Ligand SMILES: Cc1cc2nc3c(=O)[nH]c(=O)nc-3n(C[C@H](O)[C@H](O)[C@H](O)COP(=O)(O)O)c2cc1C
């Protein structure tokens with residue numbers, strides 16, 4: 011249906027926009043920025059902070075620009091005296107209930123409230139300080155996320171994120187009036203509730219009320235400790251996002267500079283989680299084929315299908331809380347980070363002659379849930395905590411700045427070997443659909459001996475930003491040992507963001523869908539939109555990061571996980587074959603049901 | 608100033624020879640558009656506070672193209688000092704039902720709801736019985752309209768129409784952004800007429816008595832009569848139906864104890880009128896409108912305490928979602944305390960008055976928008992009492 015054009019004036023400048031456009035959007039079309047706090051491009055309109063109020067000629071009340079659609083003949087003023095006075099008042103009011111200890115705040119320098127108050131030069135507080143002492147006690151119960159109510163401005167972005175984007179509802183608005191606040195169920199600590207640690211709320215919090223639990227100091231301590239051998243691994247999505255936190259536009263690939271910076275920071279070895287991503291594909295691809303065989307040939311009713319990916323720790327915890335009856339469908343494969351950790355302190359430590367207890371494994375992740383994952387009791391198969399510290403992309407950017415490194419001027423460097431080699435299939439783990447694509451590239455070839463029938467190996471049906479995507483791949487010309495798969499339509503589905511995951515799981519539960527393999531990533535866009543990635547985030551930004559990921563894949567000499575020579579060597583020298591006993595000991599795990607609240 | 612205070616008997620009138628259902632039948636025999644024209648002509652404005660022309664509200668809703676529409680009777684009655692809706696629902700509930708049924712017929716709604724505040728739950732049992740009976744009568748008449756009761760959660764803000772819809776839909780009672788207005792997207796985002804209890808009774812009685820009878824009462828801007836809840840320093844507190852447009856001094860003569868120093872017109876969110884302004888204050892839309900609450904204060908009362916109570920009320924009852932109201936209320940409350948204690952200079956009251964302007968024009972709903980009414984009228988008229 012085509013939309014009408016609406017004519018209006020903003021600050022006396024005529025503008026025509028489609029019916030239904032908000033004043034905020036219309037103003038931005040003619041380059042007037044109206045400040046906002048509760049508004050976020052990924053979320054439903056709230057209109058509650060009121061910072062975006064504007065004057066509409068003839069109206070007694072100011073209008074919230076984010077929530078008010080334009081109408082014909084409207085005359086809007088975005089910076090009249092009334093608007094300015096009110097806006098300043100509103101900022102002052104927000105500051106009066108905000109613990110403004112900016113210099114000590116983790117978000118110092120990347121806080122929307124701080125920016126706004128500096129723009130408006132809010133000087134000495136006119137109003138009384140309303141911060142409640144009890145709100146200054148931070149919730150540090152979670153290994154992933156810190157909640158500081160004294161910094162909260164009640165914009166409810168986190169609540170909308172947790173409820174609408176993630177379908178988790180760990181955070182809700184409770185009470186009213188001066189007691190109104192954002193709370194977990196019964197005010198319990200974050201580590202005791204349904205929170206999946208995805209950190210999407212952290213990505214959208216305009217202030218320092220929700221931040222990641224930072225381990226920067228612990229990592230520096232390890233680096234400075236002469237008795238420690240500190241290895242660092244970097245996830246696929248870091249290389250396409252880190253630059254944003256260092257002053258560059260979204261979509262810039264900085265793989266070589268990233269490696270260089272980590273070396274300059276002082277890590278003993280700079281390795282690549284991508285190596286473990288390739289390994290995951292071998293293990294998970296084999297698991298898929300084994301399950302298919304046992305289900306289709308042996309008619310084993312205990313085999314749970316569809317198989318579901320298990321790389322995303324927020325998704326795993328979501329399943330444990332919300333769909334505990336589907337836990338058997340989850341692949342038993344650990345995430346690449348955890349496979350990497352288990353191998354570092356066994357195979358790798360042996361190879362380079364370092365004692366496991368002297369090794370510290372740090373991983374740089376686009377993710378806050380990884381901090382929780384590493385702390386799971388199951389993740390100690392090396393005899394030690396397999397991965398010691400996880401830093402978000404943002405924390406790494408801070409370390410680079412702290413180290414005084416001029417990032418722009420860095421020369422590209424290469425990952426160390428071994429555990430530094432990877433393929434394009436591993437890189438695309440960073441984007442939604444990437445694990446699926448990587449798995450199909452390998453599984454199809456195992457079964458048929460031929461490459462997947464897609465131009466240039468690009469399995470485009472599973473790419474993109476659609477919330478749930480489905481594809482069917484016909485398996486043809488199989489090798490004799492896979493004859494039961496000849497002519498089979500392999501049905502796959504991909505979901506990203508937990509609200510989409512929920513939609514997909516309900517389809518699976520109801521039996522409405524008949525998939526063989528499902529990829530789910532907890533965060534919108536997949537890891538590239540992870541809760542540990544640079545702030546801000548939006549669909550536009552995530553698309554740019556995805557483009558960069560796929561460009562990185564195209565540029566790699568090897569693009570199929572089973573072609574990774576280091577992975578091949580690992581099986582030969584250490585693991586034996588895929589899903590071997592040893593592989594199971596180190597690279598696989600199990601899950602446990604958790605409470606709904 | 609020629610209007611004389613006049614007690615009226617329309618709302619609670621129970622004349623023997625009138626079968627209430629005849630009123631309904633008479634209305635149902637009329638074309639819907641005629642009823643709307645009559646209502647507009649009568650000048651009936653909503654009695655819930657905002658004073659919107661009832662006929663117009665119905666017309667807007669009727670004109671919306673939608674299979675599903677609703678009629679909601681707002682019986683949340685949370686304004687401090689207001690207790691007239693309770694009395695109406697207790698004494699003449701059928702008149703409310705009939706008003707709703709007429710509305711359903713006119714706008715094309717099939718479902719009506721009475722949203723009654725949790726504190727009035729003791730009324731529900733009796734009400735439900737009468738309602739069941741009434742619903743049967745509607746079926747007998749083949750009118751495709753049924754009424755049900757919904758209990759509120761006890762928050763003042765749930766009386767605000769869009770918060771009321773949210774509450775009915777099972778969400779937190781938080782007001783919505785407007786537009787869209789209820790006539791376009793109300794309960795379940797469908798076109799909805801929401802009217803105060805009393806408004807609906809006047810609809811019934813206009814149908815019974817005729818537009819002319821109603822128009823004879825009141826003034827050009829404030830047609831008809833209204834039910835007042837009189838409280839405070841009065842020897843005769845209670846519910847009175849009075850003609851609109853009366854001067855406040857006459858009201859005080861009739862109801863106060865001879866020592867009135869101020870009247871709070873319209874409840875906590877209304878205006879405080881000091882004695883020196885009694886003579887030239889009219890009760891009605893051209894002067895000071897009221898949802899019905901009239902609180903009289905005599906010279907023994909501290910206006911600081913009065914204002915403090917109101918601000919405490921708003922600080923607690925703000926839904927808390929929007930900045931001007933949530934934080935503004937706290938600043939006003941803490942601000943007058945600080946001035947009282949001498950921690951802020953008296954001139955700080957003027958800073959706070961400026962803040963109420965922002966609250967009035969920038970808050971999301973009527974609650975935050977009207978906190979400045981009591982604040983400014985009390986601070987302006989009783990400044991010394993606030994400071995010393
Ligand atoms: C905070 C707040 C509380 C309100 N409470 C009530 C109430 O208890 N009863 C009521 O009829 N209207 C109340 N209103 C007004 C309603 O929003 C609405 O205007 C009214 O129900 C419309 O009916 P009317 O046109 O018949 O007056 C309240 C408004 C606000 C802002």
Ligand code: SF4
Pocket residue numbers: 764781782924925926927928929930932933970971972973974975976
């Ligand atoms: S004005 Fe007050 S009650 Fe109304 S939406 Fe804002 S905070 Fe809630």
